[in-house]
Amino acid sequence: VQLVEGGGGLVQPGESLTFTCIASGSIGTSDMGWYRQAPGKQREFVARIDSNLRADYSESVKGRFTIARNDAQNTINLNMNSLKPDDTALYYCHLAFPDTWGQGTQVTVSS
Numbered sequence: 001v002q003l004v005e006g007g008g009g010l011v012q013p014g015e016s017l018t019f020t021c022i023a024s025g026s027i028g029t030s031d032m033g034w035y036r037q038a039p040g041k042q043r044e045f046v047a048r049i050d051s052n053l054r055a056d057y058s059e060s061v062k063g064r065f066t067i068a069r070n071d072a073q074n075t076i077n078l079n080m081n082s083l084k085p086d087d088t089a090l091y092y093c094h095l096a097f098p099d100t101w102g103q104g105t106q107v108t109v110s111s
Contacts, residue, residue: 001023001024001025001026001027001095001098001100002023002024002025002100002102003021003022003023003024003093003094003095003100003101003102003103004021004022004024004102004103005019005020005021005091005092005093005102005103005104005105006019006020006021006022006105007019007020007105008091008105008106008107009106009107009108010107010108010110011083011107011108011109012109012110012111013083013084013085013109013110013111014082014083015083015109016079016080016081016082016083017080017083017107018077018078018079018080019034019077019078019080019091019093019105019107020075020076020077021034021075021076021077021078021093021102022073022074022075023074023075023095024074025074026074027069027071027074027076027095028051028097029050029051030051030095030096030097031048031049031050031051031096031097032048032049032069032076032093032094032095032096033045033046033047033048033049033067033076033093033094033096034046034047034048034067034076034078034091034092034093034094035091035092035094036087036089036090036091036092037089037090037092037104038086038088038089038090039089041089043092044058045058046058046061046065046078046091047061047065047067047078048067049067049068049069049076051071053069055067060086061080061087064080064081064082064083065078065079065080065081066078066079066081067079076093078091080107083107083109084109085109085110086109087107087109088107088108088109088110089106089107090104090105090106091104091105091106091107092104
């Protein structure tokens with residue numbers, strides 16, 4: 001399975017953006033998630049959703065970001081609201097089983 005992310009871009013603080021991750025094959029019952037890596041920092045967890053649609057979020061994005069999945073289309077989305085400059089990073093889609101990463105999509109939040 002390969003993962004392809006899309007939807008990155010340059011936005012101003014307070015604006016919204018939605019990422020989409022498309023899997024080339026079935027995601028089955030695997031957890032799927034989003035991680036991000038800012039310049040000079042380690043990759044960090046952002047959000048995760050399981051096959052029962054239970055979602056977890058990092059404290060830094062809770063209440064602003066929403067993760068969703070569509071198993072019929074093998075996609076997950078990350079809806080990001082009230083973006084802050086600290087959200088600037090390369091965002092990666094992740095499939096837990098088998099362990100698979102996308103190539104990343106960049107979001108830059110700047111005025």
